[in-house]
Amino acid sequence: MALCVFAAPEIVVGAVIVVGAVVVAAAITEGLEAYERNASRERAKQTTQTRPSHAEEPVANGEPTPRGLGRDWFPPEPPELEPHDRRPECTPRRVPPKGGHPFHNKCADAIPGNAFRGANALVNGKAFDALQPATRRLWEVKTTAIETYNPFVQQMELAQQVEEGLRERELAAACGYDFAIGVRTEVHKKMLEEAEPRLTVVLMPWCK
Template identity: 50%
Template sequence: MAVAIKEALDEADWPDAAEYPIPIQRNESAEREASRNRKPSPQPSGQDLFPPSPRDPFERDRRPECRPTLGPPRGGNEPHNECADKIPGNSFPGFNVFINGKHYDALVLARRTLWEVKTDNFEKHSPRSRNFFVSVKLPELQREAKLARECGYDFVIGVRSEAHRTALKLADPSLHVVIMDWC
């Protein structure tokens, strides 16, 4: 399966894909053993086959701004970058992903989900500061969610505390906010 994913990604027309090759581990002895033990199967008649899938997994996006472009993490905040790299299923740890004019912290290709990570010590601030913080950050988070949806991606905001999650959900219940218990 990893080989098929690697081949699909290699065929994708990503401008920066050649700069950031995706390492795929292969167990060649296991592949040889599996092919040696495989029994020949009859050729299909063609009537029971699924229609061919597009070679490019982002073909349906056709708009160039919706195709992921890899880039280095921005901002220089190492704890923030480590949290982003550890997002379950992160397809490109160590990189940000530029889509639709926005740099996102992570992309989970298998779920077509873009992530924005917030590592602030939210619970250590006074209630007044928390409210101010949410009112300042909320419009940008809503814009990021809209840009992701325009390109067919889900959008998740990762935070470190229940207080931060609750404040964001109260401000906008439509946001998908999760606590990053891995940070």
């Protein structure tokens, strides 16, 4: 073997060159493979970081969900009617005026905001002289000149008006309405208020 080497040194040089080329090629291949592995890991990290979380996903229809209510939120139900509003007897109905007294009916029709002009408002079994829907107030009108009566008749008439007024007030309140008594004079108004402070008495300057 030694003789071959000494006899042909060019063979040794060629062998060294071939071995060196093989080593370099193996090193290059290993370097390329390591680079590919690093590049794959970097791409995987970027994909994980840029992927949106479930909480940040956009809503499909583009409409915002109310904060803190989640996807099962629904608009609130409309408020229910009050119990007295559901009772049929609490729905006002037009009925012919009672008594047939033209002056009395004229004063009742002239009450501001009266929605039942030319008629009475039947509510809870009682035919009231007028109804103001804007204030939910039912009215009874008194056109008698009670202050001109003799003391005995005056007291009897006053006691009757107070008794009727309290009963009518309760009927109106049971259906969610306010109640007022309309009178023509300050004297009559004062007499009713002193006899029963719970009654609302209103002077009717239009009733002349």
